Amino acid sequence: MNSIKSKRIGSRALVYILLLLGVVFAGFPILWLISISIRANGEVFSSPPSFLPKVVTFAAYFKIFQSPEKIRFFINSYVIAIIVTLVTLFISMLTAYGFSRYDFKGKKIINMVIIGTQTVPPIALMIPYFGLMVVFKLYDTYGALVLTYLALTLPYGILMMTGFFNTIPKSLDEAVLIDGGSRLLTLFRVIVPISLPGIVSTGLYTFLLSWNEFLFALTLTKSNEMATVPIGIQLLMGQHSYEWNEMMAMSFLGSLPIMVLFLFFQKYFLAGMAAGSVKD
């Protein structure tokens, strides 16, 4: 009895120790980031390095909040990420419905193509995308980024949503169909509410991807009015000096809403991930 008890204490201690190590591993760089955001730029390279700044200052945060131009980066990022998320979800759901509820000619091939598009390296798309966006007169607009991100998020969204819809018994929507409801009605009245976890998880993935994307945001926009947060951070790297504290502050402010969102949605997110990835 005693040995079992001590074994349990032992394993509990092990879990805590490992968790502590994990927290340090995951959290240390972020703490360092926050620590830099609240010090003066002259103190970033102080030697010996100190974990806490000698003088704590929130000047970097004030600078961001006082600059309409910088607030605009956040707005741009939100607008783009939200549009991309909504459109991705909508189109993924339509497509996933088609895939999970019908058998049709070419289904396998189309499925293969969608998976294949996951393998396209973004860097390969960069050159033709300038051309495409200039021809469509989309260069330096939200449209350029929205369309580009859609191309990146749709394949994953479709795969995830198809997985989810497959887990929902067909009998559920057939009941509505027999009652004379249209296909779209069943999709939005029956299937969508049930697969909310999947929608949330796909949505978060999409949101994070478009929020953090850097390469296309850099190449497909030009004016600062169109810059997203990652580009805004880049804008603080001058020819001669970096605004270290402001870069860190901007990045932290940018990630804060996602942290809160995740804290709030994680129940759905986890349920969603499981269903989507296990059953296909």
Added chain:
Amino acid sequence: MLKKKSILKNKKQILDPYWFILPAMLLLSILMLIPIIQVFRYSLMDNVITNKTPTFVGLSNYIDIIKDEVFKSAVGHTLYFTIFSVIFHLILGMTFALLLNSKYLSSGFRAVLRVIFIFPWLFTPAIIAIVWRLILDPLGIMNYILQQAGIINGIVEWLSNEKTVLQTLTFINIWNGYPFYMVSLLAGLQSVPKQQYEAALIDGANSTKQFRYITIPHLKPIILSLSILDFIWTMQVFPLVWMTTGGGPGHSTEVMATYTYKLTFLQFEFSKASASAMIILLISMIISIFYVRSQKSR
């Protein structure tokens, strides 16, 4: 009665599924197929864009690139970077998922820990590169801590020594990428039927055995598809490498994506860059065949 109606419907609605997939197909063909065809066309010309009247040169761009020693080493670095990233993503993701799933945690504590553990996923690659460059500065905090702890003597040039830089970069990528695994595996763990563990407990199976005979088989499909997707994504990683080392020192962290970028932005060799991009695409395609297979086997 019911049967008849549904047959009728089926005939009339044979086009239905195509309507549903049409928007996605339209978008993906405009945004993926056309650009790829264009890149392929570029890759067969002598220098496009800088040359106003490019001519067809066949595969000579491909041959030039494959012959290039720098490209060969870039392929090697990419494979090293990718393979180790994927393995450690999996190990760390699994370990943290199991820890977070442990019965010793209260639900509130668990929720907070989950957020902390996904931190690395929330930040844009530009800032991750900068934060790590500051931490790993030869006179920075990491060396200072290691010196104080007596682990190292003197200075380790993590990111500017050819011997350590690829490992360091891979480490940063591991740190950056494990949360995606962790979250997916965590979700997978929630769905393992509890009865199986209970049954195993009655049979006297210890936790190692439970893990090996219940958890792993249950998670196998997730692990497989995660690893393959991650493999493809990591092969294409660009911003993190570019902003941390720029492919240096020398060519010691040159990966296929930075190689392609340099062809475009420093050398203005748009055709060669296209050829290089097509090679990355080809390699990714081959790997994605494994992905499709693993999807089918489920």
Added chain:
Amino acid sequence: MKKTFTILTIVLFSCASIFAQGSSESAKADETITLEFMQWWEPEMAPGVMEAICSEYEAANPGIKIKRISKPYSEVQSQVTIGAASGTLSDVLGCDPTWIYNLVKQDAVQPLDEFMSADNYDESQLASISVLNGKKYLINVENFIYPLFYNTDMFEEAGISEVPKTHSEFISAAEKLTDTSKNQYGWDISLSLQNPTGIQNDIMSLVWASDGSGVPEPNNEDVAKVFNLVKTMNDKGLLVPGFMTAQEQDKVEHFVNNRCAMMVDSLAHINMIRERNADLNFDIALPPVADDYSGPHILDMAAWGITISKSSEHPQEAWDFVKYIMSPEINARIADSVNAFPGNINGDPNWVKEDALNQKAFALYKDNGVRNEFQGAPEANNLMRLMSEQLQAMLNGKQTVSQALENTSDAWAKVYAK
């Protein structure tokens, strides 16, 4: 299925509305002429100065609007590459003279000759114009010199009273100044490959200092001497560790935080150094020359250039704006805000009179020659990167100095052969 259609239409409409966002911007341009002015200068200048300069121009020229696109240097550089490839360059373009060769080659910028002759523009007031294929393409707006910065407190502590003048003196001073227990090193260079300008400012600047030449042919005695100098410094551990991936900005932070005693750096950094660490005591001097050299000293010079894009719809208005930027008064105002020397020699900047250090800087500029062989060279950034790679391989012990020079020369020959 009708409903599916409706939904599809909604999707298409929402896409269309995104499209419309782009075109509404260009519609506004009909009433007034909007000149896009892309540069990396505004973030470098004191806040508000560039904005004031542009709005004064707008006030004096009704019907013209200046749309400033102000981005950091490295980003302007990639935007210029993209813009040249896709025909989306801004009308008026801040351009490093080291980029101009490829812009001309891609036919992305306009020659200025016709505008100048139409206006009888007095070229003698300009300090420097980049000429390619017999045509004038770019005017230097501001010039920056790269003197040797040194930390006077550290010099005192190490008992050095004279600023090193030759390579040997430079090495022995660096030896005295290096104290690893205090994380203090003699010299700092930055050889990052993302933005390889360290080659121009840390390495070639020393070649030029002794009136040497390294472009287009780097395989010569002058460059070898500097490569040897760097190698000796590195072998003795006198360089701030991490220099192989350090960027120019890192170098300045090291100097500010007493990590290095000497660096060759842009005068533009004086303000930032003071702002970061008000207590730092430092001075500037001429960079060291080869031991056997006794001729006049030559300083590395970087510049902000201005040019007009070929795709501009309003080239005449663009030229008028360029003239405004180059006018003595405006030119001096920009110079004041970044410690530069105006591209219009009639410009009379105030900063050079402000204090002793600034006066000294001005004297250095007046009394010595300036040089930058990368200006107007093909793929200048690529040339620097290729040299940096060979230099790094040499410092890592993979090749000798002569091999590094030979390999650089071969790599450069390929660029020139294009």
